Amino acid sequence: MADLCGVRVLLLWAGIIGSANCPQAPPPPQCSYTVTPVKFGFDDFLNASEIRQIPPKGIPAKINATFPRNCNNLTADYTCQEKGTINDTKLESELEPFTEYSCTGQIKNNNVSINKNTKDIQFTIDCDITINRIKQHATSNSINLSWTTTSRKCPDLPSHPKLSYDCSCVPTSKSKPITYNTPSGGTCDVTGLEPFKDHTCKVQPKYNVRIVSEPKEVKQKTDIGVPDDIPSVSVMIPEHNVVKVTCTYPKRFNGPEKSYVAKLFYGSVLQKTLKNSKCEFEFKDLSYSTEYVVEVTAYNGHHFSKNPKKETTSTSYNSFIIRLVIFLVFTIITCVAVGVAVYKIFIWRRRESRNGGNEDIMLETTAIYANIPGPERQH
Numbered sequence: 001m002a003d004l005c006g007v008r009v010l011l012l013w014a015g016i017i018g019s020a021n022c023p024q025a026p027p028p029p030q031c032s033y034t035v036t037p038v039k040f041g042f043d044d045f046l047n048a049s050e051i052r053q054i055p056p057k058g059i060p061a062k063i064n065a066t067f068p069r070n071c072n073n074l075t076a077d078y079t080c081q082e083k084g085t086i087n088d089t090k091l092e093s094e095l096e097p098f099t100e101y102s103c104t105g106q107i108k109n110n111n112v113s114i115n116k117n118t119k120d121i122q123f124t125i126d127c128d129i130t131i132n133r134i135k136q137h138a139t140s141n142s143i144n145l146s147w148t149t150t151s152r153k154c155p156d157l158p159s160h161p162k163l164s165y166d167c168s169c170v171p172t173s174k175s176k177p178i179t180y181n182t183p184s185g186g187t188c189d190v191t192g193l194e195p196f197k198d199h200t201c202k203v204q205p206k207y208n209v210r211i212v213s214e215p216k217e218v219k220q221k222t223d224i225g226v227p228d229d230i231p232s233v234s235v236m237i238p239e240h241n242v243v244k245v246t247c248t249y250p251k252r253f254n255g256p257e258k259s260y261v262a263k264l265f266y267g268s269v270l271q272k273t274l275k276n277s278k279c280e281f282e283f284k285d286l287s288y289s290t291e292y293v294v295e296v297t298a299y300n301g302h303h304f305s306k307n308p309k310k311e312t313t314s315t316s317y318n319s320f321i322i323r324l325v326i327f328l329v330f331t332i333i334t335c336v337a338v339g340v341a342v343y344k345i346f347i348w349r350r351r352e353s354r355n356g357g358n359e360d361i362m363l364e365t366t367a368i369y370a371n372i373p374g375p376e377r378q379h
Contacts, residue, residue, distance in 0.1 A: 046071070046107075048119050053105070055123030058153035061095035065105055065118060076105030076118050083122075096162070097127040097154055098207045127154035129205045131185070131216040140195040140225035140254070143169055145218070147203060148185040159183055162208045169193065169201040169220075195225025195254035196300075225254035227298035227305040230279075235294055235313045241286040243313055245294050247279040255300025263308075265293040275299070289317050 052066040065076040079089045080103035095101060105118035134147040145167060149158040157163060165179045167188035174192030186203070193199060199222065202215040228251030236244045245262050262281040264272045271292070274281045279296065286292065291314045298305040 046074075046116060048117070051076075051107075051118050053118060053121045055121060056092070056095070056125055058127060058151075059095065059097050059125060059156060061092050061125055063092060063103060063105065063121065073110050074114075075108050075111070077108060078103045078105045078118075080104075095125060096208075097125045097157060097160075098210065098212045100124045125154075127151050127157050127212075129157065129213040131203055131205065134203070134216065134218050136201075136218060136220050138220055138222050140223045141193050142189065142191040143193060143199060143201060143220050143222065144187070144189050145201060145203060146182075146185070146187040147216070149205070158185060160207075164206045164209070166204040166206060167201065168204075169199040171197065171199065193222050194252070195222050196256070197222050224256070224300065224302050226303045227251070227253045227255065227300050229305045229307045230260075230296055230298055230309040233294065233296050233309045233311050235311045237313065237316060238282075240316045241284070241288050243283040243286060243292060243294065243315070245279075245281040245283075245296060245311075247296055247309065249279055249298060251298070253298060253300040255302050257299065257301030259299045259301075261297050261299050261304070263295045265295065266290065286315050288315055290315050 046068070050068050054064040054066070056062050063076075063078050067074045078092050080092070080095060080101040081089055083100040083102065090101075092103075100122070101124070102120050102122045104120050107114055107116045107118060128151050130150045130152075131147050132150065134145055137144040149163075151157040164181065165186045165188065167177050167179055167190065169177070169190045171194065173190050177188055177190040179186055179188045188203065190201065199220050200217060201220055202217045204211060204215040205213050230247050230249055231251070233245060233247045236246075238244050243264070247260070249260070259275055259277050260279045260281075262274045262276075262283075263270060264283050264286075266287075271286075272283055274283070281296075283292075283294075291312065294311045294313060295308045296310075297308045
């Protein structure tokens with residue numbers, strides 16, 4: 001009877017019958033029983049392998065977890081670790097691009113943990129980087145680049161503090177390029193370049209010092225510069241009134257034209273200017289025995305070399321004139337000497353002729369005086 005009462009009590013508890021009274025039986029002894037509620041947990045029927053996890057495709061990072069049907073109130077909060085690190089967990093909002101992570105989600109029902117986790121999910125957040133609208137400005141020895149950066153998957157990437165850039169130009173510069181980040185991209189200054197030369201420059205994006213995408217290349221030519229100075233000049237005097245100038249020039253013109261300009265000065269006064277594609281000049285019809293200054297510069301069509309190479313030279317005497325003068329002087333001296341000699345001979349002969357006439361006169365006079373008879377004596 002007691003067993004039957006117990007059954008009735010159970011049926012009453014289950015709601016199958018409305019009363020657990022036993023009217024036909026004598027009053028039963030007092031029943032003593034304990035009802036233990038049964039708790040059904042999600043871990044009894046939720047299979048972690050049935051949870052679909054989609055890794056983030058950009059930043060801010062968000063792992064999308066899809067639970068089985070009829071689990072509408074379930075969510076997952078993820079904690080992640082970077083590959084190669086221990087005890088350094090990060091939330092989804094702290095994940096960085098171009099980094100490999102392993103993440104586990106803690107499952108919650110209506111934001112209450114149910115002591116069950118998702119399977120580990122591993123992924124790398126790959127962000128796209130586009131460098132566009134590169135502006136270029138060049139001087140004779142430098143190139144300046146400025147650009148904007150965009151990312152479709154990671155809109156906040158261009159302003160991320162760990163995003164940086166390297167820039168360089170080929171042929172390489174003598175100094176290290178300097179780059180600056182801007183809110184929308186960056187700028188770069190490349191100095192120490194050679195003038196009037198074609199360069200290929202590139203901008204390389206880097207994240208946390210690692211290369212993360214292909215570089216962006218542009219072509220740029222440096223501006224016209226100043227020709228290098230002429231190292232030495234050779235001056236010769238092939239003729240008495242001719243100056244010949246030559247030079248060797250292993251340097252760079254740094255411009256479109258390659259020519260030389262030679263100037264001839266007498267004192268501070270410019271006498272002649274010559275221009276030639278070769279460093280060879282001849283200054284003709286100059287004054288004899290005169291000192292000149294020769295000045296040679298390189299010219300590229302826009303600029304002269306800064307420091308002209310100067311040399312001083314002198315023309316020589318004209319030997320023909322000297323010989324003519326000597327001949328004339330000798331001739332004059334000879335003529336004078338001959339004239340003097342002739343004159344002396346003339347004088348001497350004249351004197352001799354005069355002396356001979358006087359003797360005849362004297363003899364004739366003597367003879368006259370000798371023939372004069374004396375006076376007669378008178379007796």
